[in-house]
Amino acid sequence: MSLLTQLKQKWQTLITGYRFMQLVEAPYGDFGAIGRISNVINSPHKLKEIIKFIAADEQGRKALEEQPRLGKINLQQLHQFPPNTLGYLYADHLLKHNLTPPEVPDTVDDYSFPGVHLLETHDIWHVVTGCDTTKAGEIELEAFYTAQIYPSPTFLALLAKNLMKTAIEDTELCEQHMNALSRGWMRGKQAKPLFGIQWNTQWEIPLEKLRTQLNLNQPIDKTVEVVTAA
DSSP states (O other), X not given: OOHHHHHHHHHHHXXXXXXXXXXXXXXXXXXXXXXXXXXXXXXXXXXXXXXXXXXXXXXXXXXXXXXXXOOOOOHHHHTTSOTTBHHHHHHHHHHHTTOOOOOOOSOOOTTTHHHHHHHHTHHHHHHHHTOOSSHHHHHHHHHHHHHHSOSOHHHHHHHHHHHHHHHHHOGGXXXXXXXXXXXXXXXXXXXXXXXXXXXXXXTTSBHHHHHHHTTOSSOOOTTOXXXXXX
């Protein structure tokens, strides 16, 4: 290995460590910090692996080809749907937490679409999976993502960040957080893929019906088969 290659690798390690510590220090839900570390650890090769994994599923392949977007979200309009529907509960989730749909680029390429799609549907995944916005809820959802979008360096980094924050700030919550991690992982493996669903066509469907269709209402099967990347 040449000296130049060694220096590049050490520089990459330093940058990754710096971005990771920024992520640890950032508040929960800081998408800017998440984006900065994603830019460092998601190499073109890793992005190709992620896309290959997503494309192995018909729904994922179709989403990669058609790149469906949520479009403009009118929370007040969605909040007029019956209270058991996805649209109402999504709007209610955002309004109660004083959140707005995240701003995302109007146009994306093949490599950036998965990240943009997951960003703009993040709170929908919260609602559909039932993972709340507590620290444990975020950990459970990140583990769910990791199970469904494997092998994603971003979600592995988020889990590592939250375990580090638990070690530094919340050791008394260790059991709660570890249970959330294992529960999210097993539920993600057991559920049908959520990536690529055109959620804006599902607003009027009762949430419990969607959860049943997606195997999200099933008891956790502790013998669930581990799925590996192709």
